């Protein structure tokens with residue numbers, strides 16, 4: 001049993017192996033948290049872990065690899081999972097939602113062809129299970145736009161949004177998804193033109209929408225910002241500072257809303273010189289009225305009722 005995690009250290013799964021779920025995402029389904037993220041080892045692209053308490057993580061599967069079966073969908077896509085030279089492509093920042101109409105788990109991810117970074121596409125995969133048997137459906141450019149750092153957000157009524165960096169990262173686009181989450185349905189917002197926002201993460205609190213993001217400095221951390229809106233379609237407010245000038249040496253991965261009172265900022269502490277030494281930092285988002293506040297805590301531990309998380313400075 002693990003009841004403590006140190007921010008910025010290498011976290012291990014229940015069999016003692018480092019957890020590879022970088023730039024990830026999390027959903028809660030049938031009593032488990034499922035954590036999806038980048039796993040760049042060998043022929044792997046995306047791995048999935050699950051936990052009941054956010055501290056003890058069971059490795060489930062490499063859900064996307066170079067040998068994942070690929071079938072096209074109605075959207076015209078490129079279904080290749082290997083580069084033209086036979087190497088791996090890049091699949092970054094995988095995000096997964098459960099679609100309650102189709103009962104499918106739908107994954108969206110940033111795709112590059114493994115040779116350069118100019119494809120700037122998104123890619124989709126689906127499964128009937130949260131942690132196995134994903135089928136790849138290929139990559140495409142939404143409405144022809146570039147699409148790099150990305151996230152998914154599911155609203156209370158099931159409406160889902162894909163948010164991604166466009167125009168060489170200068171602008172951040174919000175797309176509403178079709179009902180089955182397998183294509184974009186409309187481009188509902190072009191945010192902060194020319195401000196170069198990356199690593200978006202969206203959550204909702206008391207009827208307000210919040211978007212966290214970073215500036216564009218590669219693996220190096222920078223000042224995080226947040227913005228607010230009354231609807232996903234906007235208008236979105238101006239960007240305001242979140243955390244310190246390096247966001248405590250992190251970049252947003254996603255926000256987990258555990259309850260109306262508990263919002264957890266999950267982030268990556270990248271190691272640009274040795275990617276595999278990249279680690280995770282989880283911090284509570286505290287609120288001053290409606291204003292989100294991010295303070296630094298060095299570790300987190302499970303409370304006695306194994307439900308409340310305690311953060312220690």
Ligand code: GAL
Pocket residue numbers: 023092093149198199216217218219251
């Ligand atoms: C970051 C981005 C990461 C990764 C990295 C590569 O800005 O958020 O997902 O693409 O650049 O340099």
